[in-house]
Structures are given as structure tokens and as C-alpha cells.
Amino acid sequence: MFGKKTQKMADDIEASPQSTTVDSPTGENESSVGRQTSRRCTVIAQNTLFTGNIDIEGDIHVYGKVQGNITLKDGVLYVMREGFIEGEFTSPGIVINGHVSGTCVGESIEIHEHGEMEGIVRGVAFSIRPGGCFVGKSERLTAKQETQSQRVVEMKKNSSEKTEEKTAEEAAVLSIV
Numbered sequence: 001m002f003g004k005k006t007q008k009m010a011d012d013i014e015a016s017p018q019s020t021t022v023d024s025p026t027g028e029n030e031s032s033v034g035r036q037t038s039r040r041c042t043v044i045a046q047n048t049l050f051t052g053n054i055d056i057e058g059d060i061h062v063y064g065k066v067q068g069n070i071t072l073k074d075g076v077l078y079v080m081r082e083g084f085i086e087g088e089f090t091s092p093g094i095v096i097n098g099h100v101s102g103t104c105v106g107e108s109i110e111i112h113e114h115g116e117m118e119g120i121v122r123g124v125a126f127s128i129r130p131g132g133c134f135v136g137k138s139e140r141l142t143a144k145q146e147t148q149s150q151r152v153v154e155m156k157k158n159s160s161e162k163t164e165e166k167t168a169e170e171a172a173v174l175s176i177v
Helices: 005-014 143-150 159-177
Strands: 020-022 029-031 039-042 050-052 054-056 059-062 065-067 070-073 075-079 084-096 099-109 115-128 133-140
Touching: 059 070, 070 075, 075 099, 084 115
Parallel strands: 039 059, 050 065, 054 070, 059 075, 065 084, 070 084, 075 084, 084 099, 099 115, 115 133
Antiparallel strands: 020 029
């Protein structure tokens, strides 16, 4: 019943359908047995003070203290229970279970049981779990608002419009005198 594996059992395990190959970005075949696709994750450890701006791709887990601006292009910002962030931060997903002070911009923002947020929240979806605390102002963003703010372009005036303005100003000055 609890005997050693036989060679036949070992061959059966190796030939199981779980063992597949996938092409890697370099063009080589790699075995994916027990392998999961992982995303880049940055960790600010407990008892660490980071001062400055962070601009990265992937997830970030903050256990320590960050003073500055954080921008994530793709990923989730996790402020863990002992974590503290002071500044402006932008991320597609934000999960707050620590203390945050500043401006928070994201598609999905969650304040968990031990989370505290003070400041401005701008997001598409915003939720606070029982026990979480939010003091400040919240603004709802839509995809339409985000694209409109990026498309605003200042237009230059034509020379004919400038001459019309000058003649109108000169006429106003002459009428005063």
C-alpha cells in the first residue's frame, strides 16, 4: 500500500497531459509544469522610508512609508496594513489597508477594514469596506472625462484676428480720450 514508486508510475507522471510547452518571448520552447505567469512586483518593506517619485509598471506593495508621487502604468497599488503614503498616486487599481494622505486617481479604488484615506479620490469605482475610513472629497471619473482632458489644445489666433482686436482696443482708447 505505501510501497516505493515503480518505474512505470514515474513514466506515467512524466507523460501526463499537465506537461505542456509554450513559446517564450525569445522564441524558445519552455516547459510550463508548475509555472505561473507572474507580474513584476515592487515591495517597499516595513520600517523603510522612501522619499521621491516612483514611476513603474506592475504591482507595488507598500509596507513602509512613501513620501512622494507614485505612478503605475499597469498594475495595482497595495498599501498594506502598516503602510503609509503621502503624496499623489495614480494607478489602474488601488487597494488601501494602511494610511494614505493626498490625491488618489484610479479606475478601481478600495479602502479595506484597516484602511484610512485623507484627501481627494478620483475614480470610476470607489468602495469602502466596514471599518475603513475616508475623510475628504471624492470625484467620479468616466472614460470620457479622462480623454477630454488629454485632448484640450490651445489654439493660436490668426494675424487677422489680432488686427481686429487691436483696432477695437484703439477705438475704445480714442473714445475714452
